[in-house]
Amino acid sequence: MPKGSPTSWSYILVRLLFHFVLKIFYGTIVVENIEYIPTTGEPCIVCSNHPNSLTDALILVTSIPPGTRNMLRLTAKSTQFGRKTFTSWLIESAGTVPIKRRKDFPEGDTDNSEVMEKLIQALEAGDAVCLFPEGGSRYHPTIAPLKTGVARLLSDVLTRNRNNPDFSISILTCSLTYMHRQHFRSDVLVTFNPPMKFTPKDNPEFLAPVNFASIRDVTSRMHQLISSQTIDAPSWDLIRSAKLAARIYVPLGTSMSLGDFVRVMRTFVEAFKLSKAKGEKYDQQNQEDDDINRLRNDLKKYQDNLVYWGIKDDRIRRPLRRRTIISRIFVRLIWSFCLMSISLPGLVLWAPVFVTTFIGVRNFKKSGPTWDTWDEIAQYKLVYGLISGVIVWISSVLLTLPFAVITVILVPALMWMTLRWLEDAVSAFRAFTALLRLLWVGPMTLKELRETRDDLHSRIMNVAVGTLGLPQNPEKYFLESGGREKGRVKSKWESGAKYFSMRRRRKRDWNETLRLYDKVDYPDEGL
Incomplete structure (x- = not known):
């Protein structure tokens, strides 16, 4: 059974820093349903709506109790990396994995195959990986249609472990609600939803060659869970x-x-x-x-x-x-x-x-x-x-x-x-x-x-x-x-x-x- 990657001292330091600064900036951060969070050693993909850029990742890192999961491996747009800024240092110190987005590379250099391999290895080690399936942060009243990357990652992990009867992986959705996301001393609600659990034995529809209808179905279920506990309006x-x-x-x-x-x-x-x-x-x-x-x-x-x-x-x-x-x-x-x-x-x-x-x-x-x-x-x-x-x-x-x-x-x-x-x-x-x-x-x-x-x-x-x-x-x-x-x-x-x-x-x-x-x-x- 996987035990999860050890927690680095830099991640512990960054998490404490996140916790401190968020407590100051937001008046109250209420976290609901932490009992739904799979424990360390259970492969888990954490997904949430993405209304507030890097702040969403900080909120998720500090909302998951260290006693439940020792760390949450983050992903962020690749343009945040390699800068000589404090923000870039924070992102890299937390062990964040860079993701290339099409809109950031109009010339088409968006090969994320190495990144996906790192994420698969992390999940097989029993880590929790954080992804934002909207594909980018949005200051909009409605949740964007979710991209299928999470479901495809799920399929790849299950396929690689198809001969392991004990292997299981969960998709844990989370709904973030900011009362006024950018204003000092506003309030934040973090609601974890019941996880979706998958195994190669019980979910053969995700083993290669996979039917894309199954990918769309999981993505649709994720969207439904996320929107069910937050505000999702057309205007x-x-x-x-x-x-x-x-x-x-x-x-x-x-x-x-x-x-x-x-x-x-x-x-x-x-x-x-x-x-x-x-x-x-x-x-x-x-x-x-x-x-x-x-x-x-x-x-x-x-x-x-x-x-x-x-x-x-x-x-x-x-x-x-x-x-x-x-x-x-x-x-x-x-x-x-x-x-x-x-x-x-x-x-x-x-x-x-x-x-x-x-x-x-x-x-x-x-x-x-x-x-x-x-x-x-x-x-x-x-x-x-x-x-x-x-x-x-x-x-x-x-x-x-x-x-x-x-x-x-x-x-x-x-x-x-x-x-x-x-x-x-x-x-x-x-x-x-x-x-x-x-x-x-x-x-x-x-x-x-x-x-x-x-x-x-x-x-x-x-x-x-x-x-x-x-x-x-x-x-x-x-x-x-x-x-x-x-x-x-x-x-x-x-x-x-x-x-x-x-x-x-x-x-x-x-x-x-x-x-x-x-x-x-x-x-x-x-x-």
């Missing part, structure tokens, strides 16, 4: 409406896991997608599809109004008296000022990181058209942030050499707590500006928005419960179902410490990022 506009529908169905403050929120949102996406497809294909629709299409269009208009006035749906759902609004304005402003004040010493350390990252990403965007650079923004933010953060840490230690033993720990601790307080300060300031806008909007407009919202809520509940089979009382249902929730604490001390806890995050909304305004819109459909 950003549809995702925008589905997210608003989910937030009206499960209002702000509902205690639910990120996975539950994504699945609720996906349910609305699928309903809108199906009704829209029927409307475009047939001249006549049934009443149910017509109602869903009108709901989607009305949600878009309502969201447009919210964006125009600069307020969130939650401010419409829970009307406040003018006196209450004014008093809360002062509370939010004072609290934001207090948190920002205690953050100032740490912000001095963070300033070079933020400035360097901003300049680096801005220059990167100028290097090509938006459609060709947008999916790599998170990657560049991670790299520039990591390098500048390490330089700040080393410089702080060198400048305080007599107390270096203290500052080597104090500096990163202060930077982490500053990030915690800054998140809450920004959240408080967002609330302050939202309350100001409520005064600006005026009672008549608020009344109209509230009437529109009440009508939408009634229609959404009818569709959610009557058509989509979602729970009648979502707030109670998701509270009882449990899960990893934003702001949940594990001890009385943490609960009492609140803003001064090292671990507590008080965000109530899975849609939040570290911005002074709420991020609800998506790119133009042409991107």
Whole structure:
């Protein structure tokens, strides 16, 4: 039985580095169904959707527990190799295998036969190999048709081991969902799906000479599994409406896991997608599809109004008296000022990181058209942030050499707590500006928005419960179902410490990022 390749020290170091920088950049990374991951020594091809360039690979490496699998052998486009850059060093240090893509070599030099041989040998040794069957990273709302390379690799491995009755290999699909993939302190959901297991004895259809229909069938099953646990829509506009529908169905403050929120949102996406497809294909629709299409269009208009006035749906759902609004304005402003004040010493350390990252990403965007650079923004933010953060840490230690033993720990601790307080300060300031806008909007407009919202809520509940089979009382249902929730604490001390806890995050909304305004819109459909 294969035992898997030994883990090199460079891979362990790179994995720890990945884990650290991802924890800083993303607010929460929730990993589901790790029990599906085959253990070390079991040949495994890990496949996922590919929305976020190199960041997807980093997420997968850090999401697989070292106790389950000692390493994940990555693949990346060959143009990432051989550069004198930190990104290139990271990729090569992790034992990544270069893959040549046709679009990178227009002259036709895309022979990957040696690469495929290395991957086959790694699988026969019991390793896990990571492939992205979309063929390239895409900043699009929909998953691209999967290429057949994974299924063909499966066939080659099974064929070479056709006389080994004990040999088996699995395809483990994974669904990645970024709430806002390139924004600081956003959230990420990683969902592993049940693996597909193959053996030469049970799957002779994959032994050479193989019928290509079997290759297409496995590829189709992979696509179905990946898309079943993430958001796969034909347009950003549809995702925008589905997210608003989910937030009206499960209002702000509902205690639910990120996975539950994504699945609720996906349910609305699928309903809108199906009704829209029927409307475009047939001249006549049934009443149910017509109602869903009108709901989607009305949600878009309502969201447009919210964006125009600069307020969130939650401010419409829970009307406040003018006196209450004014008093809360002062509370939010004072609290934001207090948190920002205690953050100032740490912000001095963070300033070079933020400035360097901003300049680096801005220059990167100028290097090509938006459609060709947008999916790599998170990657560049991670790299520039990591390098500048390490330089700040080393410089702080060198400048305080007599107390270096203290500052080597104090500096990163202060930077982490500053990030915690800054998140809450920004959240408080967002609330302050939202309350100001409520005064600006005026009672008549608020009344109209509230009437529109009440009508939408009634229609959404009818569709959610009557058509989509979602729970009648979502707030109670998701509270009882449990899960990893934003702001949940594990001890009385943490609960009492609140803003001064090292671990507590008080965000109530899975849609939040570290911005002074709420991020609800998506790119133009042409991107």
